[in-house]
Amino acid sequence: MKLTVKRLTALVFALPFLAALQAQQLPKGKPADLGFSAEKLENLKKTLAEDAAKGTIPGAVILISRHGKIAMFDAVGVQDPGTKAPMTTDSIFRIYSMSKPITTVAAMTLLEDGKFALSDPVSRYIPAFAQMKVGVEKPDPAGGKPTLELVPARRPITIQDLMRHTSGITYGFFGNSMVKHTYVEAGVLKGDYTNAEFADKIAKLPLHYQPGTTWDYSHSTDILGRVIEVISGKSLYEYEKQRILDPLGMKDTAFYVTDKAKQSRIAEPFPNERTIGIDAVIGDPRIAGKWESGGGGMVSTATDYSRFVQMMLSGGALDGKRILSPETVAYMTSDHLEGITPGPLYLPGAGYTFGLGFAVRKTTGGAPYIGSAGEYHWNGVAGTIFWVDPKQDMFVVFMVQSPRSLQHYMAYLRDMVYGAMVQ
Numbered sequence: 001m002k003l004t005v006k007r008l009t010a011l012v013f014a015l016p017f018l019a020a021l022q023a024q025q026l027p028k029g030k031p032a033d034l035g036f037s038a039e040k041l042e043n044l045k046k047t048l049a050e051d052a053a054k055g056t057i058p059g060a061v062i063l064i065s066r067h068g069k070i071a072m073f074d075a076v077g078v079q080d081p082g083t084k085a086p087m088t089t090d091s092i093f094r095i096y097s098m099s100k101p102i103t104t105v106a107a108m109t110l111l112e113d114g115k116f117a118l119s120d121p122v123s124r125y126i127p128a129f130a131q132m133k134v135g136v137e138k139p140d141p142a143g144g145k146p147t148l149e150l151v152p153a154r155r156p157i158t159i160q161d162l163m164r165h166t167s168g169i170t171y172g173f174f175g176n177s178m179v180k181h182t183y184v185e186a187g188v189l190k191g192d193y194t195n196a197e198f199a200d201k202i203a204k205l206p207l208h209y210q211p212g213t214t215w216d217y218s219h220s221t222d223i224l225g226r227v228i229e230v231i232s233g234k235s236l237y238e239y240e241k242q243r244i245l246d247p248l249g250m251k252d253t254a255f256y257v258t259d260k261a262k263q264s265r266i267a268e269p270f271p272n273e274r275t276i277g278i279d280a281v282i283g284d285p286r287i288a289g290k291w292e293s294g295g296g297g298m299v300s301t302a303t304d305y306s307r308f309v310q311m312m313l314s315g316g317a318l319d320g321k322r323i324l325s326p327e328t329v330a331y332m333t334s335d336h337l338e339g340i341t342p343g344p345l346y347l348p349g350a351g352y353t354f355g356l357g358f359a360v361r362k363t364t365g366g367a368p369y370i371g372s373a374g375e376y377h378w379n380g381v382a383g384t385i386f387w388v389d390p391k392q393d394m395f396v397v398f399m400v401q402s403p404r405s406l407q408h409y410m411a412y413l414r415d416m417v418y419g420a421m422v423q
Contacts, residue, residue: 025303026310029069032422036064040420041072047416052077052087057383057402058270059087063302064417065310066394073302080268089302091267092252093399094285096296096380100221102253102308103294104163104357106240107228108328115231118163121156122223125230128203129157129223134168135179135206148178150206157211159227162220163356164336168207169218173276175345179208188219189281192289195236199226209343215354216343225294236292247321248311250304255297256288266299269382269401276381276403296381302397305386309395313388332356333376333390369411370418379406385413392421 031038041064052059059077063070075087110116116125123130133150140146153168161167172183182205193201202223208216225236232239237255245253257263263286274282285299307318312333316324324332335353348359351366358376361367377387383400396417398409 025070026065026306027069028073029067029071031071031420034066034069034071035423036066036071036420037422040416044413044416044420045072045074045076048074049076055270057400057405058268059091060398060400061087061089061091061093061302062399062413063089063306063397064394065306065396066392068310068314068393070306079265081270082268085264087267088265090252090265091399092257092262092265092285092299092301093267093384093401094282094380094382095298095300095305095384095399096382098300098305098378098380098384098386099294099296099298101312101357101378102240102244102298103221103225103228103236104332105308105312105324106236106244106294107159107163107224108324108332108356109243110228110231112325112328116159116227118158118160120159122159122162122167122227123156125227126199126203126223128200132157132168132203132211133206134210135182135208137178146178148182148206153207154210155212157207159224160336160356161211162224162227164340164354165215165218165220166212166337166340167218167220167223168209168211168214168216169202169220169223170208170216171218177208179206182206192291194290195222195226195229195292195294198291198293199223212340214341214343215337215346215348217345217347219295221295221357222293225292228294236294244308244323247323248304248307248318250300250307253298253300253304253308255285255292255299257285257299258288267399267401269403273401273403282382282401282403302399305397305399306395309386309388309397313390313393313395333358333360333374333388335360335362369414371414379410381406383409385409387414 031041048060051057058081061075064072075089077087079085079087079091132153134153136149137146138149157167172180229236311318311323315326316329333355336355337353348354352359353362361371361375364373372389372391374391375387375389379385383402383406385398388395
């Protein structure tokens with residue numbers, strides 16, 4: 001059959017688009033060939049659909065991959081409780097702290113380029129952090145209110161501290177300490193800052209702990225994002241786009257959704273789930289701001305994020321694009337908390353340590369849910385979850401916009417996914 005010039009031209013122009021489309025999604029496989037029970041995976045989908053029907057969650061997307069192929073990729077429920085638009089596998093989610101691994105990987109590409117060392121003081125790149133003070137609560141002997149005494153930091157904050165949350169920086173939107181209150185009173189989440197302005201604002205506040213002594217969840221990765229900007233000479237998004245997002249074909253991952261053609265794909269929470277903790281509000285990514293929060297500002301899709309975690313699982317490369325060396329990936333997903341005290345709210349949880357950007361499972365036992373030693377993960381406060389299990393050559397990406405559901409699915413998903421394994 002002869003092709004007309006018009007049809008041939010259309011085909012020629014379509015080929016690059018089709019190739020790009022093919023690159024964006026991992027290949028699909030049959031559950032049985034990948035070691036899963038198809039019946040049990042179907043039961044997992046049914047359970048999520050029932051949760052959506054009951055109003056436990058608006059809707060969700062789940063992607064399970066093993067041996068480099070997708071065993072399950074499904075969407076259930078609604079994308080927007082207001083419009084009742086159905087959830088789709090390409091819905092866009094606020095991933096919050098699942099931004100942290102991306103930012104940390106971006107920083108590690110600069111480390112591989114010889115641009116900094118993990119032991120470098122943060123103040124070398126952000127001078128405002130040169131003379132940090134630590135807030136120490138002093139009880140009143142007379143029984144009155146305690147006071148906050150500021151004492152000098154015993155050593156500088158290092159870049160490694162930023163990556164493993166041992167900087168002494170904290171979050172103000174959960175917890176009840178006097179230092180955390182200073183974050184709320186300073187309104188650190190109320191403004192729209194450049195990363196440089198945000199870093200200077202944090203540097204004026206007291207540290208919660210002495211640097212290098214305690215794991216405390218924090219704005220550390222936001223400060224790491226500013227370090228990336230200073231070293232690279234680019235905005236955080238520009239650098240991440242150049243070194244990670246574009247090479248991996250993560251076309252829907254960004255800090256804001258400014259493309260109007262994509263805005264109808266944004267997943268929304270229930271109206272009563274738009275606040276988090278004391279001082280945080282689930283915002284609208286359609287409205288672009290100045291702040292590119294490396295610790296919690298990104299949006300993504302299950303497909304995009306699956307390419308990021310498959311790159312990690314594959315030792316730092318995907319589809320011929322190398323982001324990190326295998327040794328760097330192994331180093332990031334190792335224990336970096338030797339000699340460090342877990343803070344009062346130790347989010348990695350029982351059985352886990354923390355690496356650089358990821359919680360890392362220490363043993364097969366210990367945690368209150370099924371998994372393998374060496375598994376690494378992190379979550380987003382609005383309900384997004386991922387984990388990578390090198391022992392099983394598997395990863396899972398789960399996307400939902402329901403802050404109250406996060407703790408529930410962290411356990412239930414693992415138990416059901418591992419329960420669906422037959423080999």
